[in-house]
Amino acid sequence: MAKFLNTSATNFFLEELIKNAKERLILISPYLRLNDRIKELLEDKDRLKIDIRIVYGKSDLHPEEIKWLQKLDYVRLSFCKNLHAKCYLNESECIISSLNLYEFSQINNNEMGILVRKYEDDEVFKDAYEEAQRIIRISDEVRISLDEVKADAVVAEAERGEESSTLTKLTTSKLAAKHKLKTADVLEKLTAKGFLTLNENGKHFLTEQGKSSGGEFRSSQYGGYFLWNENTEIE
Structure with a gap:
């Protein structure tokens, strides 16, 4: 029993x-x-x-x-x-x-x-x-990514100190969660749309098209990460 x-x-x-x-x-x-x-x-x-x-x-x-x-x-x-x-x-x-x-x-x-x-x-x-x-x-x-978790922590801290307009921005991992996809899949889709590009080492970079769509790249003590408008189309 x-x-x-x-x-x-x-x-x-x-x-x-x-x-x-x-x-x-x-x-x-x-x-x-x-x-x-x-x-x-x-x-x-x-x-x-x-x-x-x-x-x-x-x-x-x-x-x-x-x-x-x-x-x-x-x-x-x-x-x-x-x-x-x-x-x-x-x-x-x-x-x-x-x-x-x-x-x-x-x-x-x-x-x-x-x-x-x-x-x-x-x-x-x-x-x-x-x-x-x-x-x-x-x-x-x-599969937890060290960079993504650190980025989420930085964004969360930033959101607590910035004005509400920043709350419309999502990290790539959170954008993936919104669409019920894996982060790697969203990165692939954003690359296919021309918002990101890959260098020879497989590292993603934000393109001018990505910037015009509202994408941002930010640096922190933990490294770099991307932010996207929450309504960013990924298909």
């Missing part, structure tokens, strides 16, 4: 769930921010070639975390809009909890959760697993 978990028990059994994964690991949490202990556990699972799926709804990663994720070969990330669920599964156990991944090991919080084991509650485990698979299916698998 299901086991009730308080704050310390949730931390303990979540760590055990990750460590005991033999075939697959699914981590569903709105916030994609990982502490050192979670990173250590996931690195070990990656070395063992365990299939790891992380589904998130809001990104709050620092550049060093992006670089860390890019080094893991068996971790796949998916973005799910309006995600609020916190559910963690391996092939035999499931934790449904109020605990976000970034709160792992923060025992001062007041959390509640339940642990479901497949051999004890097969039907409940199956229902939770199927719902996790549904969330994965409706999510967009992504």
